[in-house]
Amino acid sequence: MKRLKILCFASMLIIFMVACFPMASKTIRALPVETKQQILAQYNTEQLKEGEQLFINNCGSCHKLKAAETQTPERWNKIVKRMIPKAKLNDQDGMLVRAYLIANAKDE
Ligand code: HEC
Numbered sequence: 001m002k003r004l005k006i007l008c009f010a011s012m013l014i015i016f017m018v019a020c021f022p023m024a025s026k027t028i029r030a031l032p033v034e035t036k037q038q039i040l041a042q043y044n045t046e047q048l049k050e051g052e053q054l055f056i057n058n059c060g061s062c063h064k065l066k067a068a069e070t071q072t073p074e075r076w077n078k079i080v081k082r083m084i085p086k087a088k089l090n091d092q093d094g095m096l097v098r099a100y101l102i103a104n105a106k107d108e
Pocket of ligand 1: 055
């Protein structure tokens with residue numbers, strides 16, 4: 001009986017941790033640190049526009065939108081990996097938001 005209780009508690013703890021600390025998918029976590037130039041070589045204007053729209057629609061519900069120009073590409077590379085799961089974006093949309101932010105980031 002005691003074992004069952006411990007098991008029950010352990011599973012609740014795991015569920016709680018998964019729910020409260022969402023993790024980016026493997027694809028997102030594996031993305032390399034990219035510079036503006038690397039991003040601009042991979043995404044066209046259309047995709048960057050879509051990324052901007054996704055950013056506006058999904059990134060302002062918990063805090064004010066933090067404009068792309070407020071962070072360096074290096075910072076966005078890190079921050080976005082944390083925020084994509086918070087915004088519940090799928091990998092494809094998440095990568096577009098990331099591309100938009102890095103492409104418009106402030107210079108180092
Ligand atoms: C579910 C709520 C939520 C959503 C949605 C969300 N954020 Fe955040 N964001 C937070 C919280 C909480 C913090 C402060 C704690 C932290 O840094 O993890 C934060 C912090 C930040 C910061 C400051 C980080 C730093 O280290 O200075 C930036 C920039 C940011 N978010 C950008 C974004 C972007 C871009 C998106 C959309 C992809 C987004 N956020 C969506 C909750 C959210």
